[in-house]
Amino acid sequence: MKKATSIIDRIVYVINALVAVLLIVTGILSYMPLQIVSALSVLSLVVPFLFLLNILFLVYWGIKLKRQLVLSLVAIVLGYLMFGPFYGLGNDPIPKKESSDLKIMSYNVWGFNKNGWMKEPGVGDSIVELVKKQDPDIFCVQEHSRARYQQLKQYPYRSETPHANKRATQAIFSKFPIISSGSLDLPGTQNNIIYADILLRKDTIRVYNLHLQSFKIRPSTDNFSDGEKSERTYKRLVHTFSKQLEQAEIFRTHFENSSYTNIVCGDLNNTQFSNIYKIVKGDLQDTFLEKGKGFGRTYDFWKIPLRIDYILADPKFEVLSHQNFDERLSDHYPVMATLRFSSHE
DSSP states (O other), X not given: OHHHHHHHHHHHHHHXXXXXXXXXXXXXXXXXXXXXXXXXXXXXXXXXXXXXXXXXXXXXXXXXXXXXXXXXXXXXXXXXXXXXXXXXXXXXXOOOXXXXXXXXXXXXXGGGGTTOOSOSTTHHHHHHHHHHHHOOSEEEEESOOGGGGGGOTTOSEEEEOOGGGOSOOOEEEESSOEEEEEEEEXXXXXXXXXXXXXXXXXXXXXXXXXXXXXXXXXXXXXXXXXXXXXXXXXXXXXXXXXXXXXXXXXXXXXXXXXXXXXXXXEEOSSOTTSHHHXXXXXXXEEHHHHHOEETOOOEEETTEEEOOEEEEEOTTEEEXXXXXXOOOSSSBOOEEEEEEEGGGO
């Protein structure tokens, strides 16, 4: 009996070692602005599960009072240091509103359901009503429908993906004057990045609206259980990571030449555990990590809640609040943050 237990423990430890190493390697790769092994880039999608498995192994060895628990403990600590927290504890009380406060929302609206992917009636109008109710000062839209601007007349200023680009349309709506704008043409894709330079009282800020390469995978068991389909799905994942990395680097090059105080919004189609996120984020503040609550779900993939939509703010802004929404009006959920520009204090 004792011998059988020893064999089981050895098998468990081998699996434990593999899971611990995968978590550490994924953390290291997330800091590299390239893909040394494209296959490993896909692991960033399952980082929460790697954490969970390591916690279970830690508990297993802890109950048995075995020193093997050190392996998972080290992996968890290193993982936390490399990835940071991914669970928000919530907002502090919001300070009294000041004129320098800026409320900004980002939302992939799925074309305002113009193609009828959601069967409920009036979905597009419901999105418009949600925006009107929340009343952000700046509204960044991914997968926009150009006709909807007529329903958003509280925004006298807007910038959209140029018609000539023939790409998926992004938009930035603003209550403040847009003094200039532009579009980054991403090669070989329908995706797009736009930006707008906005006169915020006495200062000019730049707002980027990103929509990076989509995985274009509809969740189904066949995609992961059927051999041939599974291989195609995997190749698509790897290809998408490569395109996202290319797009993130194009954005970063443009961003580094910006002379303004910047806010970056949008749908990165990847998690905070990826090098794509780290390239885009740089030294910016992730408003969810500053003031968010819970796991910050913005997208459900195969019933797995993922955070792939972000608001990232220059350190000159104080993050007052971050909000995730539960309204199911698109395949994404909107995010909103309230910022205070420190130069006005």
